[in-house]
Amino acid sequence: MEELARFQAYLRINTAQPTPNYSEAVIFFKGLGQSLFPGIPIVEQHGDEPRPFATVPIELRILELIPQKPIGLLAMIQCYPDLPSVYLNSHIDVVPAPAEEWSSPPFEAAILPSGRIVARGTQDMKSVGMQYLEAMAKIRREAIPLGRTVHVTFVPDEEIGGVYGTQPFVKSRTFAAMHIGFGLDEGLATEGPHFDVFTGERVAWWLRFEIKGNSGHGSKLLDDTPSEKMAHLLHSLYTFRDAERAKMRAGTPLGQVTSLNVDWYRGGVTTDGGRTFHVNCVPGKIEFGVDFRIPPSIDPESFKARLMGWMQQAEDAAAAPTPAPALETPAAPTQTTAETPFLQTRTIRVWPLQLNPPINTPLVPVNSPWWDAFMGTAKDMGLDFQPAVFPAATDARHIREHGIPCFGFSPMNLTPSLLHQPDEYLHKDIYLAGVEIYRHLIPRLANAAVPGR
Numbered sequence: 423m424e425e426l427a428r429f430q431a432y433l434r435i436n437t438a439q440p441t442p443n444y445s446e447a448v449i450f451f452k453g454l455g456q457s458l459f460p461g462i463p464i465v466e467q468h469g470d471e472p473r474p475f476a477t478v479p480i481e482l483r484i485l486e487l488i489p490q491k492p493i494g495l496l497a498m499i500q501c502y503p504d505l506p507s508v509y510l511n512s513h514i515d516v517v518p519a520p521a522e523e524w525s526s527p528p529f530e531a532a533i534l535p536s537g538r539i540v541a542r543g544t545q546d547m548k549s550v551g552m553q554y555l556e557a558m559a560k561i562r563r564e565a566i567p568l569g570r571t572v573h574v575t576f577v578p579d580e581e582i583g584g585v586y587g588t589q590p591f592v593k594s595r596t597f598a599a600m601h602i603g604f605g606l607d608e609g610l611a612t613e614g615p616h617f618d619v620f621t622g623e624r625v626a627w628w629l630r631f632e633i634k635g636n637s638g639h640g641s642k643l644l645d646d647t648p649s650e651k652m653a654h655l656l657h658s659l660y661t662f663r664d665a666e667r668a669k670m671r672a673g674t675p676l677g678q679v680t681s682l683n684v685d686w687y688r689g690g691v692t693t694d695g696g697r698t699f700h701v702n703c704v705p706g707k708i709e710f711g712v713d714f715r716i717p718p719s720i721d722p723e724s725f726k727a728r729l730m731g732w733m734q735q736a737e738d739a740a741a742a743p744t745p746a747p748a749l750e751t752p753a754a755p756t757q758t759t760a761e762t763p764f765l766q767t768r769t770i771r772v773w774p775l776q777l778n779p780p781i782n783t784p785l786v787p788v789n790s791p792w793w794d795a796f797m798g799t800a801k802d803m804g805l806d807f808q809p810a811v812f813p814a815a816t817d818a819r820h821i822r823e824h825g826i827p828c829f830g831f832s833p834m835n836l837t838p839s840l841l842h843q844p845d846e847y848l849h850k851d852i853y854l855a856g857v858e859i860y861r862h863l864i865p866r867l868a869n870a871a872v873p874g875r
């Protein structure tokens with residue numbers, strides 16, 4: 423059971439944020455490279471000085487674009503080095519695992535009598551990274567021909583947004599030199615027998631609403647106060663949320679509906695720095711923050727127009743003989759930096775906290791050789807792959823932003839989704855079956871639309 427022992431060894435490296443042990447992971451990758459691919463050259467690259475990838479048949483590169491933020495890169499160069507390559511990505515880091523919430527130590531990676539391997543990262547996503555490598559080793563041993571170069575990458579810091587991980591990596595010359603045509607990144611476990619293949623993901627719009635208006639004594643019935651406008655706005659937001667939740671309850675997956683949560687509020691008149699607030703004072707300003715997640719099927723411009731409509735309704739509902747002073751002229755609508763409002767009505771401004779650009783990915787990609795590769799694998803192995811939209815954000819968005827098609831896929835069926843939860847586990851048989859899936863899928867992807875294959 424060498425395969426399981428290798429998986430356990432990777433799980434035992436504590437790469438939990440905020441202090442992931444990347445140096446131990448690098449030592450592990452080097453040892454693994456030598457045992458899975460005997461004789462593999464191991465190259466250390468510091469900084470972005472791309473060496474060509476097409477000079478060797480296989481190579482393991484430890485790339486440090488940023489000190490202490492290593493990227494593990496396995497490149498398998500094949501018959502047609504000029505064709506765009508296939509990129510198989512996983513992240514090395516995991517989210518924290520407070521031991522007191524777990525029934526067994528989260529980095530012990532014991533295999534229970536039931537066959538479950540319990541550890542942080544079993545699902546998200548050390549399994550996937552190891553399965554890529556195990557499958558690549560089998561492909562190499564069995565001399566299965568691959569038309570396109572395959573790059574297997576292990577990146578740092580996905581769980582904290584990839585600021586020192588995928589984000590600078592995709593902008594590097596090294597990344598450009600990899601000449602990627604298609605990528606795979608993480609998916610989610612499914613409880614049923616089918617597997618979800620995420621062809622796109624929702625984008626996050628994190629917005630701060632700032633509402634100004636009349637202030638004064640709390641005993642009066644003032645016109646145009648911030649709180650009443652907030653009440654109208656919240657009513658619109660939550661009416662919309664109810665409708666979206668109803669769609670979800672009726673069976674539409676979370677990835678295909680718009681979600682929103684108002685996650686913080688700030689306002690009130692205070693004279694002690696926010697320790698207490700005056701209940702008899704109407705504040706002149708109130709703020710709240712909203713986490714919107716928007717599916718690729720929604721046109722961002724029409725969603726913006728909808729938000730503007732709700733803001734305008736709130737203004738109209740509070741409109742009065744003595745309106746609050748209007749804010750300055752709205753900024754040019756194309757500007758959406760942190761310094762300029764994203765949206766503005768007379769007294770309401772919306773500021774971007776994080777505004778991911780829309781990524782238009784069709785739900786079922788037609789005429790896509792990559793989707794065909796999945797369908798071919800399903801046929802070979804008698805599996806059921808279903809297209810889906812990822813409900814949250816993954817590193818795949820940075821790849822898609824470069825115009826590179828990328829799917830999210832983690833071969834875990836018959837498994838409850840436990841990412842970021844205590845007692846995260848994966849059954850050993852599901853793990854091993856996943857290696858077999860990649861052993862079929864990777865050659866299909868690497869030979870997709872290759873002349874003569």
Ligand SMILES: [Zn+2]
Pocket residue numbers: 513546547580608
């Ligand atoms: Zn993940």
